[in-house]
Amino acid sequence: MALLVPEPAQWLARYGDDLYRFALSRVASAEEAQELVQDTLCSALDALASFRGEASERTWLFVILRRKVVDFYRRQARSPFVPLPVLPEQAPEAEFFRPDTGHWQPGQGPADWAAPSGEDDLEQQEFQAVLRSCQQRLSPQHGAVFVLRFAEELSAEEICAALQLTAANYWVIVHRLKLHLRRCLEKNWFGSTPRS
Amino acid sequence: MRTFISDCQRATLLIERRADQQLPLAERVQLWAHLHLCAYCRRYAVQSPALARAARLTAQAPSTARLPSDFAAQLQRRLDEPS
Ligand SMILES: [Zn+2]
Numbered sequence: 001m002a003l004l005v006p007e008p009a010q011w012l013a014r015y016g017d018d019l020y021r022f023a024l025s026r027v028a029s030a031e032e033a034q035e036l037v038q039d040t041l042c043s044a045l046d047a048l049a050s051f052r053g054e055a056s057e058r059t060w061l062f063v064i065l066r067r068k069v070v071d072f073y074r075r076q077a078r079s080p081f082v083p084l085p086v087l088p089e090q091a092p093e094a095e096f097f098r099p100d101t102g103h104w105q106p107g108q109g110p111a112d113w114a115a116p117s118g119e120d121d122l123e124q125q126e127f128q129a130v131l132r133s134c135q136q137r138l139s140p141q142h143g144a145v146f147v148l149r150f151a152e153e154l155s156a157e158e159i160c161a162a163l164q165l166t167a168a169n170y171w172v173i174v175h176r177l178k179l180h181l182r183r184c185l186e187k188n189w190f191g192s193t194p195r196s
Numbered sequence: 197m198r199t200f201i202s203d204c205q206r207a208t209l210l211i212e213r214r215a216d217q218q219l220p221l222a223e224r225v226q227l228w229a230h231l232h233l234c235a236y237c238r239r240y241a242v243q244s245p246a247l248a249r250a251a252r253l254t255a256q257a258p259s260t261a262r263l264p265s266d267f268a269a270q271l272q273r274r275l276d277e278p279s
Contacts, residue, residue, distance in 0.1 A: 008275045012268055021259040034267050041271060093205050102203030109204075109236035113243055128254040135251075150248050151255035156216050175209045182243055 004053040006060075008045055015058055019065055026069045026147055028136050036072065040065040069152065070162050073144035077163045096179050110182065113190045127189060134184035142177035149174065200226040207237045211244055 019040060023033035044051075044064055051060055089099045096108045104110075135146055144163060148154045154162070160170050200206065207230040210223055219227065231238050 009272075011275060012263070012272050016263045016268055016271075017261070020263045021261050024259060024261055025255050025257070030261075030264075034264070037263065038271055041275060045275065097205035100197070102198045102205040104204050104236050110239040110243055112239065113246075125257070127250070128257055131250055131254050146251070147255075150251035153252070171209060171213050175212045178212060178244055178247065179208070182240075182247055185247070 004057060006044075006048055006051050006053075006057055008041075008048070011041055011044070011057075011061065015061055018058075019061060022062070022065060023069070026151060027072065028143075032072070036065060036068050039068050043068070066152065070148065070154075073148055074162050077141045077144035092176055093179070096183075108183070111186055111190065113186070130189045131181075131185065134181055134188065137184060138177055138180060142173060142180065145170070145173050146177055146181075200230055201233060203230070204234060204237050204240075207231070207234065208240050208244075211237070211241050215245060215248065 016037070019037050020033055023036040023040075024030065027033050027036065040061060044061055047064075051057070055063075091099070094105075096105055097103065098105055135143065138146060141163075145159060148159045148162065149156075156167065156170055159165070160167060163170075165173070198206070207227055210219060210227045213219060214224075214227070231241060
């Protein structure tokens with residue numbers, strides 16, 4: 001079987017839109033997505049020698065793109081550490097939970113999300129648009145963990161390594177971002193009266 | 197005072213952790229007891245994985261976007277250059 005020879009001049013025509021769509025699904029803006037595609041193809045060009053023709057060209061380019069996504073969030077999340085609070089009253093969680101008992105603050109307890117029509121909300125485009133807008137309101141660090149964990153589905157160990165987090169910090173961040181996200185969805189989707 | 201019965205903050209953190217790793221037995225028992233008594237955290241336990249699923253679906257949603265042609269043309273020139 002003949003090994004594949006990479007053909008950089010054909011990359012854009014063959015894979016350009018697919019790479020771009022994938023990038024768009026991982027970052028917030030079209031500019032950032034274009035930059036990822038450009039970085040990916042330039043890195044691939046530099047690394048032509050490492051392409052052995054074992055995987056398809058397409059697979060190889062997507063591996064590079066996924067690495068670029070992780071790099072993107074590594075840069076975005078760069079912050080010395082997550083301040084783990086000293087006093088419960090000062091913790092960001094105090095917004096959601098009573099510092100004395102740990103019980104939900106009044107009005108913060110999760111509401112019932114049952115879809116009135118019985119249909120599955122999660123697959124609807126409008127729901128996904130609301131989710132994306134809630135996602136974009138997360139802090140840079142929370143947003144980075146969100147994409148790597150829930151879109152890229154990296155393991156906790158991989159994310160801790162990429163973002164230089166301890167496991168304890170990682171869980172605190174996942175918890176906080178889920179609290180923010182579910183509250184945002186509750187307010188903007190499940191709580192909103194008539195949807196049309 | 198915080199006890200595992202009152203501590204929804206801890207219970208919901210454990211719910212997040214258990215999505216990725218098996219919890220030690222003591223924590224599993226405490227979470228089970230908490231969920232038995234707390235309707236809010238029972239909802240959270242249902243919503244949290246649903247949210248993860250929604251995030252995955254949203255990331256995989258089909259798209260019809262195309263690379264802007266001026267950007268593609270510029271990039272094409274770099275790819276055409278013989279190295
Ligand atoms: Zn609870």
